[in-house]
Amino acid sequence: MDLKKLSVFLKDNGAPAFRIKQAADAVYKNFAASWDEVPVLPAALREALHKGLRIHSVDNLETLVSKKGDAVKFCFGLKDGLKVESVLLNLLPEKWSICLSTQVGCPVRCPFCATGRKGLKRNLSPEEITDQFLAAAHYLKKTRSQKISNVIFMGMGEPLLNYDSVAEAIRALAAPDRVGLGQRHISVSTAGHVPGIRRFAKDFPQCNLAISLHATEDALRSDLVPLNNTYPLGQLAKALTDYIGSTKRRVFVEYVMLEGVNSSRSQAARLNSWLRSVAAPKYFVVNLIPYNRTGGQYRTPARERIKVFADLLETMGLEVTVRKSLGEDISGACGQLAG
Numbered sequence: 096m097d098l099k100k101l102s103v104f105l106k107d108n109g110a111p112a113f114r115i116k117q118a119a120d121a122v123y124k125n126f127a128a129s130w131d132e133v134p135v136l137p138a139a140l141r142e143a144l145h146k147g148l149r150i151h152s153v154d155n156l157e158t159l160v161s162k163k164g165d166a167v168k169f170c171f172g173l174k175d176g177l178k179v180e181s182v183l184l185n186l187l188p189e190k191w192s193i194c195l196s197t198q199v200g201c202p203v204r205c206p207f208c209a210t211g212r213k214g215l216k217r218n219l220s221p222e223e224i225t226d227q228f229l230a231a232a233h234y235l236k237k238t239r240s241q242k243i244s245n246v247i248f249m250g251m252g253e254p255l256l257n258y259d260s261v262a263e264a265i266r267a268l269a270a271p272d273r274v275g276l277g278q279r280h281i282s283v284s285t286a287g288h289v290p291g292i293r294r295f296a297k298d299f300p301q302c303n304l305a306i307s308l309h310a311t312e313d314a315l316r317s318d319l320v321p322l323n324n325t326y327p328l329g330q331l332a333k334a335l336t337d338y339i340g341s342t343k344r345r346v347f348v349e350y351v352m353l354e355g356v357n358s359s360r361s362q363a364a365r366l367n368s369w370l371r372s373v374a375a376p377k378y379f380v381v382n383l384i385p386y387n388r389t390g391g392q393y394r395t396p397a398r399e400r401i402k403v404f405a406d407l408l409e410t411m412g413l414e415v416t417v418r419k420s421l422g423e424d425i426s427g428a429c430g431q432l433a434g
């Protein structure tokens with residue numbers, strides 16, 4: 096849904112100005128998925144809208160619900176036949192987060208990630224990003240009478256490589272006269288696109304930033320996150336120091352745990368020193384993500400090993416969480432989205 100298109104359409108059809116707010120509220124606040132669900136509009140106008148302006152630019156082709164019911168994966172079809180996925184996650188009772196995609200595929204090509212394997216097909220438009228949210232919100236309302244409270248840009252693609260569209264989607268989600276989520280409920284995860292981090296700090300100082308770090312030696316990080324060749328650790332460190340300096344916000348550090356690659360005791364110590372070189376430990380939450388299998392060469396460390404790594408970091412004064420993996424049975428876990 097694009098508010099500008101909606102306004103122009105209503106004006107062209109001779110509707111008075113107050114209809115714009117009614118139509119926009121129906122879409123952004125009540126999550127109507129078709130104009131039939133908007134009885135407040137006159138029948139003739141609904142008919143015109145029905146013929147001329149679809150509410151969602153994405154088609155929900157398939158919905159998969161995990162066995163426990165705590166994860167729901169949507170496969171959305173786009174106008175040109177490509178597909179993207181979004182995942183609803185029930186992390187706390189009655190609290191749902193949605194993980195949104197920003198690109199079809201991803202140009203960064205991290206070797207452990209299913210999305211990166213195929214490279215980039217194209218960027219998503221602002222509408223295609225917002226509409227994943229609106230379609231999922233419609234589903235949650237219809238099936239469970241619940242609402243989405245948080246948005247994480249952690250689905251397919253590198254959000255900061257599609258900056259303008261992601262920024263427009265954030266505005267639609269945060270604006271009080273549209274979805275009205277509030278920037279503090281919105282998080283962007285990046286593989287470390289330095290110019291994007293700098294823009295994001297200026298444009299959205301209230302949103303949350305997550306960095307997919309995964310290693311603190313340049314050679315290893317370049318293998319795991321090839322964007323590191325363009326923006327190596329030194330540049331990333333500086334961008335994060337500046338980000339924390341200007342926003343005073345904590346940064347979420349994501350670290351995918353790969354057996355025999357990045358999860359030794361000495362690598363935990365390195366991670367601690369690297370973070371301390373960026374800012375005081377209170378500015379970080381380290382989120383360890385046990386590797387989810389995507390068919391490649393990597394293996395997940397044993398649970399005890401992950402615990403040792405986490406405990407070490409905690410002893411060094413860092414806040415650490417180990418990510419609970421939801422939705423593995425529907426291939427909806429981190430890194431498993433392949434469209």
Ligand code: SAH
Pocket residue numbers: 201207208209248249250251252253254284285286306307349350351384385386387388389429430431
């Ligand atoms: N491109 C962005 C956001 C999408 S990826 C980024 O990389 O941050 C979201 C998160 O899933 C990243 O932290 C990524 O490193 C992680 N991830 C990718 N593949 C994974 C896998 N197979 N197992 C666990 N986490 C994975």
Ligand code: SF4
Pocket residue numbers: 201202203204205208209210211212250251252253286307
């Ligand atoms: Fe792209 Fe993120 Fe996957 Fe890397 S982990 S390939 S940056 S989506």
